[in-house]
Amino acid sequence: MSAAKSIESCARFDYALSAYVDGELDPDHAVDLESHLVQCPPCFEQVKLLRSLRASLKRAKPAGCPDVLRARVAAAVAHEQARGAARAAAQAEPKPRLIHKGYAAALAVAAGVVFVVGVARQKPVTSPQEVAKAQLGGSGNESVEVLLDDLVTQHAQPLPPETTDPEDLPRFDPFVGVPVRRPEFQSMPVNFMGARVHTMRDRRAALLQYVVRGKHRVTVYLFNSRAVPVQKAQPILQPRVVRERPVYVGKINGYSVVAAEDSGVGYALASDLGDDLSTQLVLAAMQ
Structure with missing residues (x-):
């Protein structure tokens, strides 16, 4: 271009x-x-x-005003009010300037507190360190939770694929960070429908779409499991050992979800099939 x-x-x-x-x-x-x-x-x-x-x-968590400082400001305001009232009662002609000046001092203290609290509220958003931390992503648990929720959302409301040619999948490698190849699902009646690169916050996965047994849609994510550790899917998914491989199985929004990893490549699958068949599909994908 x-x-x-x-x-x-x-x-x-x-x-x-x-x-x-x-x-x-x-x-x-x-x-x-x-x-x-x-x-x-x-x-x-x-x-x-x-x-x-x-x-x-x-x-960002809103910063609250400390109770000690709040009490100090309230005491200063009350003190100035009492001084103003005493001057007004002691003099035949009140001196508004003095009373006004007293109030101004107390209000200045209060305004300073409001300013400090306001700056404290803005600091987590505008700090370069916080922005850089946000760009690097949250904890491993947060990342895998986001990935699984996103997988189910994309399965429930699928977008059209970018390609229906499995020979195009290697061009996804630099975006996903791991080799992207079409799982064959040998000995299973599975039809490849297409694929696309999907962005989740600051990470990307290859989204592959299949139809099993002619009517059941299956959505598979291939992703970098070193960046999003599959084992941190607990307690969202429950751990199992199948064919001497650890897998994580569960339900999210009514869909069967299974996750596993092999040599740094993460696999996450969503379908309306049962947990056992979904687990078999994931294990077949890793062969």
Whole structure:
């Protein structure tokens, strides 16, 4: 793509980035935007930054005013009010300037407290260290929880595939960070329907779509299990040992979900099949 066409394409999608990150973009435009993000690192980095900032906002805890400071401000206000009332009663002609000055001192103290608390509230959002931390992602538990929830969402409301040719899958490797190959599911009646690269916050997975036995949809994520450790799927999924392999099995929103890993490649599968058959599919995918 030429530089002029790239700039024109970025300008066309720039307005939609925030809506896409907030989940407010309609599916048709989301598909077009995701296709552009796969080919445009600057736009992808912009989406990554937007997601990180929103994650930082969600994690920020409002700073409360300490009880000791609150009591000190209240005492200062009460003291100035008492002094003003005493001056008014002792003098035939009240001196509003003195009373006003007293109130101003107390209000200045209160205003300073409000300013300090306001700055404290903003600090977790604007701190470069916090933004950098957000860009690196949260804990392993949070990452795998996000991945599994995202898998079920994509399975329940699937987007059209970017390719239906399994020979195209190796071009997903640099985006996902692990080799992406089509699981064969040998000896099982499974049809490959297509694949796409899907972004989850600051990570990406290859999303593969299948149909089993002619009517059951199956969605498979291939991802970097060193970045998102599968073993931290507990307690979302329950651990099992099948054919001497550890797997994690459970239900999320009514769908059967199974996760496992092999040599740094993570596998997560969602389907409306039973847990046992879903587990067999995951193990077959790793062969």
